[in-house]
Amino acid sequence: MLFSILSVFLLAPSLLDAIPTFSRAAPEIRQIFTFPNNTFIENIRVRFNGELLLTSMSVPTLFEIDPTASTPNASIVYTFPNATGLAGITETVPDTFAIVSATWDLVNTRAILGTIVVWTINLGSTPPIVHRIANVTNSTSFNGIASIPESPNLILAADSAIGAIWRVDLLTGLYGIAFSDPLFTPISTAQGSNLGINGLKIKDGYLHFTDSAQGIYGRVEIDSLGNKIGAVDLIANITASVATGGVYDDFALDRMGRAWIATHPEYVVEVELNGSQEVIANETLLLNPTSAAFGRGSTAEEKTLYVANGGLFAGDDLVDEGVVAVDVSCFG
Numbered sequence: 001m002l003f004s005i006l007s008v009f010l011l012a013p014s015l016l017d018a019i020p021t022f023s024r025a026a027p028e029i030r031q032i033f034t035f036p037n038n039t040f041i042e043n044i045r046v047r048f049n050g051e052l053l054l055t056s057m058s059v060p061t062l063f064e065i066d067p068t069a070s071t072p073n074a075s076i077v078y079t080f081p082n083a084t085g086l087a088g089i090t091e092t093v094p095d096t097f098a099i100v101s102a103t104w105d106l107v108n109t110r111a112i113l114g115t116i117v118v119w120t121i122n123l124g125s126t127p128p129i130v131h132r133i134a135n136v137t138n139s140t141s142f143n144g145i146a147s148i149p150e151s152p153n154l155i156l157a158a159d160s161a162i163g164a165i166w167r168v169d170l171l172t173g174l175y176g177i178a179f180s181d182p183l184f185t186p187i188s189t190a191q192g193s194n195l196g197i198n199g200l201k202i203k204d205g206y207l208h209f210t211d212s213a214q215g216i217y218g219r220v221e222i223d224s225l226g227n228k229i230g231a232v233d234l235i236a237n238i239t240a241s242v243a244t245g246g247v248y249d250d251f252a253l254d255r256m257g258r259a260w261i262a263t264h265p266e267y268v269v270e271v272e273l274n275g276s277q278e279v280i281a282n283e284t285l286l287l288n289p290t291s292a293a294f295g296r297g298s299t300a301e302e303k304t305l306y307v308a309n310g311g312l313f314a315g316d317d318l319v320d321e322g323v324v325a326v327d328v329s330c331f332g
């Protein structure tokens with residue numbers, strides 16, 4: 001998210017010098033698409049047909065990109081009304097996605113209270129069928145969201161401001177806090193420390209999460225309604241020895257349960273369930289990565305990690321935000 005761009009930019013220019021050692025050949029990284037200046041790219045999901053869906057906190061437009069096209073281009077899927085940008089997105093049933101819009105205070109990475117709206121968008125129809133599900137009156141942060149596989153009418157949302165998991169029923173529009181934990185909270189309200197729980201993914205009955213301010217990745221067992229049924233386990237934390245100046249953002253899980261964490265300012269960190277971490281670093285192609293998702297539609301695509309880049313500050317502009325493809329087949 002944006003805070004880490006700001007904090008790295010303002011506080012730690014020398015952090016870019018560190019190039020971690022890498023125990024295998026560095027994966028090939030390809031630029032897929034670069035958005036116009038000042039289009040902060042926040043989240044990514046992939047449709048069954050391999051098309052990438054990207055959200056931006058700077059514009060309330062859902063974009064779609066075919067990464068296999070000879071010259072990939074971003075087309076507009078839908079522009080949501082009365083909002084300045086989008087945040088989390090998750091697939092609920094095949095080709096239908098839940099998505100969050102809001103009027104954002106980007107400097108503080110908070111939504112203006114009362115502006116968060118949860119929508120569903122069914123891409124199986126042309127034009128897509130969009131439903132306004134819930135107007136969230138009492139949160140300033142729905143960051144990563146995740147559909148519960150056993151209950152496709154339920155999503156969970158990470159509240160980075162108060163360190164809580166919200167649950168939204170997409171059928172009734174009812175919403176409330178499912179649970180909170182000290183490992184979900186931010187550190188303070190100061191820029192750079194004010195984003196707690198950030199990315200969310202659910203696999204095999206566990207909710208996996210990152211907390212950006214605390215620099216941790218962990219998981220907690222949940223039931224089919226999204227209730228917590230075990231202790232929150234810390235799997236890994238980001239330290240200087242892992243990736244200098246690294247700040248975990250959102251992530252993708254692979255079939256083996258490994259997490260691929262988009263990590264500012266120039267990393268993707270691969271984390272095993274036993275806590276071992278391996279770093280992919282590339283200061284010219286990984287530009288404040290905010291989220292990641294595996295391709296779909298072919299074996300090669302399933303070994304391709306698409307990483308959304310938040311972009312870099314250049315004067316008053318944010319530049320080079322977009323999406324890159326990382327070939328992770330060398331990881332097996």
Ligand SMILES: *[C@@H]1O[C@H](CO)[C@@H](O)[C@H](O)[C@H]1NC(C)=O
Binds near residue numbers: 026029030282283285
């Ligand atoms: C960054 O990625 C490009 C393309 O894969 C590669 O040519 C370059 O060597 C990489 N840079 C570093 C520092 O790994």
Ligand SMILES: *[C@@H]1O[C@H](CO)[C@@H](O)[C@H](O)[C@H]1NC(C)=O
Binds near residue numbers: 073074075076
């Ligand atoms: C890319 O898509 C946009 C619409 O999102 C369109 O305006 C533009 O012409 C397209 N560019 C190319 C090169 O096709």
Ligand SMILES: *[C@@H]1O[C@H](CO)[C@@H](O)[C@H](O)[C@H]1NC(C)=O
Binds near residue numbers: 082103114115
């Ligand atoms: C737009 O959002 C404002 C609050 O930000 C709200 O007062 C207004 O009712 C909304 N309008 C529509 C059409 O949703």
Ligand SMILES: *[C@@H]1O[C@H](CO)[C@@H](O)[C@H](O)[C@H]1NC(C)=O
Binds near residue numbers: 132133134135173
């Ligand atoms: C959400 O707000 C919009 C705009 O004010 C309104 O039209 C809609 O009925 C509200 N929906 C719910 C579920 O409250």
Ligand SMILES: *[C@@H]1O[C@H](CO)[C@@H](O)[C@H](O)[C@H]1NC(C)=O
Binds near residue numbers: 137138175176177
């Ligand atoms: C938030 O508002 C909803 C709708 O009014 C309510 O059901 C829920 O209990 C509230 N939650 C909190 C934590 O305030």
Ligand SMILES: *[C@@H]1O[C@H](CO)[C@@H](O)[C@H](O)[C@H]1NC(C)=O
Binds near residue numbers: 234236237239275
């Ligand atoms: C971070 O991980 C290291 C290595 O596993 C551990 O020694 C350290 O105590 C952890 N720090 C926190 C804050 O959990």
Ligand SMILES: *[C@@H]1O[C@H](CO)[C@@H](O)[C@H](O)[C@H]1NC(C)=O
Binds near residue numbers: 272274276
């Ligand atoms: C974690 O598991 C991987 C393989 O799954 C293994 O290579 C690595 O040595 C293990 N690390 C630790 C700290 O046990």
Ligand SMILES: *[C@@H]1O[C@H](CO)[C@@H](O)[C@H](O)[C@H]1NC(C)=O
Binds near residue numbers: 037314315316
């Ligand atoms: C994007 O921002 C950079 C840095 O301010 C500027 O040099 C460049 O001209 C901008 N590009 C466009 C198309 O405005």
